[in-house]
Amino acid sequence: MIVLEENKLVETFFGFIENPKDGLILFQAVKDGILPSIQRRLSIEQRIQIKSGSVFVFNETESNIRRWTDGRNWTPSRVQGDFLIYRELEKNMDKAKRDKKTLKNSKSNKFLEINF
DSSP states (O other): OOOOSTTOOOOSEESOOOSHHHHHHHHHHHHTTSSOOBOSOOOHHHHHTOOTTEEOOBOHHHHOOSSOOOSOOBOOOEEETTEEEEEBBOTTOOGGGOSGGGBOOTTOOEEEEOOO
16 A cells, blocks of 8 residues: 655656566566555646656556546547557647647656556
């Protein structure tokens, strides 16, 4: 279970998931209790602390989270290898202007979804 101290954010993992094997190792570590899982939605204070590299694992049934929300704007999902990739959009862009040109540079935050 995730431990929160005064709205301090504790990710399941911080780093880069390069391939499906990395994802499986991460899921197994959560299942075995080695790494924490998210048990409820993040507070506004916790959402502000999310940074590139933050990884969160949650069980839909246990957490009652059906869809991840973090208050950020993301592109539609794109298949990249074995993953669905979402890129974070610029914050103050008009909805009509959101297209490929609004993506941040290669250091942009990405949201990775792995379903097994």
